[in-house]
Amino acid sequence: MSERVIPLVDQRTAALAARVPATPVAPTGLLADSLHRPLRDLRISVTDRCNFRCNYCMPKEVFDKDYPYLPHSDLLSFEEITRLTAVFLRHGVRKIRLTGGEPLLRRNIEALIAQLAALRTVDGLPPEITLTTNGSLLARKARALREAGLQRVTVSLDGLDDAVFRRMNDVDFPVADVLDGIAAARAAGLHPVKVNMVVKRGTNEHEILPMARHFRGTGTVLRFIEYMDVGATNGWRMDEVLPSHEVIARLRAELPLVPLDPSAPGETAQRWGYANAQSQHDPALGEVGVISSVTQAFCGDCNRARLSTEGRLYLCLFADRGYDLRSLLRGGASDADLASALGAIWQGRSDRYSELRASLPPESGQGKRRIEMSYIGG
Numbered sequence: 001m002s003e004r005v006i007p008l009v010d011q012r013t014a015a016l017a018a019r020v021p022a023t024p025v026a027p028t029g030l031l032a033d034s035l036h037r038p039l040r041d042l043r044i045s046v047t048d049r050c051n052f053r054c055n056y057c058m059p060k061e062v063f064d065k066d067y068p069y070l071p072h073s074d075l076l077s078f079e080e081i082t083r084l085t086a087v088f089l090r091h092g093v094r095k096i097r098l099t100g101g102e103p104l105l106r107r108n109i110e111a112l113i114a115q116l117a118a119l120r121t122v123d124g125l126p127p128e129i130t131l132t133t134n135g136s137l138l139a140r141k142a143r144a145l146r147e148a149g150l151q152r153v154t155v156s157l158d159g160l161d162d163a164v165f166r167r168m169n170d171v172d173f174p175v176a177d178v179l180d181g182i183a184a185a186r187a188a189g190l191h192p193v194k195v196n197m198v199v200k201r202g203t204n205e206h207e208i209l210p211m212a213r214h215f216r217g218t219g220t221v222l223r224f225i226e227y228m229d230v231g232a233t234n235g236w237r238m239d240e241v242l243p244s245h246e247v248i249a250r251l252r253a254e255l256p257l258v259p260l261d262p263s264a265p266g267e268t269a270q271r272w273g274y275a276n277a278q279s280q281h282d283p284a285l286g287e288v289g290v291i292s293s294v295t296q297a298f299c300g301d302c303n304r305a306r307l308s309t310e311g312r313l314y315l316c317l318f319a320d321r322g323y324d325l326r327s328l329l330r331g332g333a334s335d336a337d338l339a340s341a342l343g344a345i346w347q348g349r350s351d352r353y354s355e356l357r358a359s360l361p362p363e364s365g366q367g368k369r370r371i372e373m374s375y376i377g378g
Ligand code: SF4
Pocket: 293, 298, 299, 300, 302, 303, 304, 315, 316, 317, 318, 351, 352, 353, 354, 355
């Protein structure tokens, strides 16, 4: 059983000031960081709360009733989120992902989605809007989310076996309700529906083939995620990681697969198509993916920024501090000043933690200060 660590320092308190640079950085839609990576994907955490306690993300021992969740007054309002997102879009963002905690716990999130759907990218197009959820509330909300302007959804589901799933979410939540949510999302026209399974060696790797058999040929895209050393509380160990190449080998032992090209620059998943008897991809059978942040880092074209629920800009999932955009926002900054500050921050970005992970000396202590995934979203 891996050791739990109660973080001594609440990383949310350690913010970097977001400053308006002396030389303005005007939004051209072509912003790039110090490694020439554009800004294309904005992940917005709308709550730090969740109704699950998945042990690789929000271990119950840490996130208990005494955990200091953010007071509502600290959270960005929907209008503030929308105003900031408009600035990100002018810098080149094209895709918005709503995350949490569990984003469907944020009351009236449909209103936020409708506001975001009315925005436009630099090409004058509606942004792509998606959401990552544990699926617990999806059956009830899918239709309203679709009508508000949500285009697609990603559901986290770590197994089909009810006992395994209840153990992993650690709140005894039944798998059947999440499967109902996935069916409701499909019926509501959210497309594609993607399902993410975190694979933890010694916990749920035996669920890999049952999950693939279940979703193959249904139009739902299943992805297997390597167990990551996110945050500072999940007691991560490398020997609990099942590398993606082993996942693919297990699948291919029964289900023929062929490699597929990425569907967009910066895509985190490696895509594999289910093959027919001629060893060609059969679109009717669909595809499966692996996300290999530990064994095959993809920082080289990482174009993702993360906005926390109280307005901090994080440049990497494994960051230990974020830039406080809320103070600028509530301090009366103009949109041009916000754009300039955001532009300067991104231009200075050099994050590539997954590429450096193996070379970081343990005494760097970096691991003990990382922000929690439950706070910043995946
Ligand atoms: S580790 Fe950081 S820089 Fe690398 S892909 Fe993940 S979020 Fe991007």
